[in-house]
Amino acid sequence: KAGVTQTPRYLIKTRGQQVTLSCSPISGHRSVSWYQQTPGQGLQFLFEYFSETQRNKGNFPGRFSGRQFSNSRSEMNVSTLELGDSALYLCASSLTSGVAYEQYFGPGTRLTVT
């Protein structure tokens, strides 16, 4: 079974632009979560989607948004990019939304904002 895939793997954007990252979960998984990883702040939760609905949201500004499609693929969008948005963005999928269910992480998208 294929793992979680994220595209693109690397991205360079200019401050003020917007960006869309994509995450394809493991086949059959319906929950997708997104995390931001930076050297200074570590891993921080962005949001979780389950069956096309946002279930939970972390403490990030409204510039960060996401959505999930009927095939469980998820996208996250960052508008008006800032230098501080440079990070590794990880998504994780699980069979369903529930603490007992293991989350499987993708390889991440490395976003650099210049």
Place this chain on the structure above:
Amino acid sequence: AQTVTQSQPEMSVQEAETVTLSCTYDTSESDYYLFWYKQPPSRQMILVIRQEAYKQQNATENRFSVNFQKAAKSFSLKISDSQLGDAAMYFCAYRSPNTGNQFYFGTGTSLTVIP
């Protein structure tokens, strides 16, 4: 809010030796899960081991075991017979039903394995 603390930014171990990574957490909840994740240089996070708070028995997975001290809110990872492939960043994480199932991660411990 839940906090997870890893006080050892870096650790090293000789190949075939044993190393213990420390993790403490702060919570007022009684139902939660604790995890250790490994992130090799390729960046894909891999689950190493997990512990349900209601289970008194410490979890083990081959060479990996935990020492879960619920009252002390401590959750350390012991790696026995360390191998070169164990070199990675290790993250301790907390998750509970009351927090929307999101992970709270520690800042990580970078483990170096010396041949």
